Amino acid sequence: MAILLFADHDNASLSEHSARALTAARRIGADVDILIAGQGAAPAAEAAARLEGVRRVLLAQGDALAERLAEPCAALIVSLAAGYDTIVAPATSSGKNVMPRVAALLDVMQVSEVIEVVASDTFKRPIYAGNAIEVVQSAEPVRVLTIRSASFAPAAAGSATAPVTAVEGADLPTPSRFRENLLSANDRPDLSSARIVVSGGRALGSKERFEQVINPLADKLGAAVGASRAAVDAGYAANDFQVGQTGKVVAPDLYIACGISGAIQHLAGMKDSRIIVAINNDSEAPIFQVADYGIVGDIFDVLPEMERAL
Structure with a gap:
């Protein structure tokens, strides 16, 4: 069972949320590929390649992917979807922006905020503000998931480095435009x-x-x-x-x-x-x-x- 993990990163480094989502992905199946979409994102790809349990890292780069907007990233993922049974992403602002569009383009139901993997097609997720836990069994041809990263430990660095493969990141749709990031400075932990x-x-x-x-x-x-x-x-x-x-x-x-x-x-x-x-x-x-x-x-x-x- 092949799994594609859409990674959360800032081009220069890989987010810990991605390492946590990898732990969830590995509970679904053994063959996990990580997709790094960005611009100048080779450092993030190298960090992903060092994680334990990664089969390979797919590195897609281009101006349209620099800020990981929903439209180009979703189009990229859909172009790769034929080779995968499951597509996952951490439930960060980026993952929650991109994955619903992927699910819509693939015409499948998304399973959001997964907190436990019961089986390769069965997952637990909180509903009613966490007051109940829903068990969802997906019969979709491609399962699209977002992972609540707080529920999983981060994957450790492995002894080997996975291969990094370049994939085409040009000519993607860009109907929206990135203007600027307004970030608050904070010296404390995330x-x-x-x-x-x-x-x-x-x-x-x-x-x-x-x-x-x-x-x-x-x-x-x-x-x-x-x-x-x-x-x-x-x-x-x-x-x-x-x-x-x-x-x-x-x-x-x-x-x-x-x-x-x-x-x-x-x-x-x-x-x-x-x-x-x-x-x-x-x-x-x-x-x-x-x-x-x-x-x-x-x-x-x-x-x-x-x-x-x-």
Whole structure:
């Protein structure tokens, strides 16, 4: 069974999400090819070739692929689809942008946000904001999947290097145009793959207090900073920090929820964390129902005390 993995990368390096999606792909079948689509993406292809369990790396380069827009990338994948039973991608912004178009062009049903591979044609995915797990058996001639990378460990580097094969990346449709990237600078770990996450909620009261209380603790722990949707909507934190159903899904070793009530929308993005610590002055807050450890107290007293103890 041949599997094509559409990799997430920035041309210069391969995203850890791709290594995690590779783990899922290898549970489906043994013959996994990784597609690197970009421009000047040889470094990302070399990184992919070093991952364990990769049969070969397909490197497609061209101006149309430089920013991995949906239309040219989908057309490229469809042109390669005849040789594969399954096409997968991590459920990142890039994967979620490209794969639905691939499924539509192939006239098949996409299975989104896979969290477990039961069999080569059967998968588990969360529904109803993670409150239920759906088991999906696909009878499609080509299975199109996005993988929730937080549910899988990253594939390790292997002892051998897979061959890198160039594929045609020219003359692809480009009905849309890339204008610019507006990126926020952040020296902390990537939120989606961080081992420790410290998140703040609306109880912080302001952007200034959010930064004064959350950031020092995160810096001491070497953690990523997250936020609830309410905190983001109030302007306390950037959109990139949002954890939840409409934000990022995380599964760190340690998740510290500070002043977060525990609405379903937020729980859907973090309840798979290995250890959850909740700090809230409301002992009836729903967050305590999923927390491994709970502290009932004022976050403006508890967090500085935690920082001093570290």
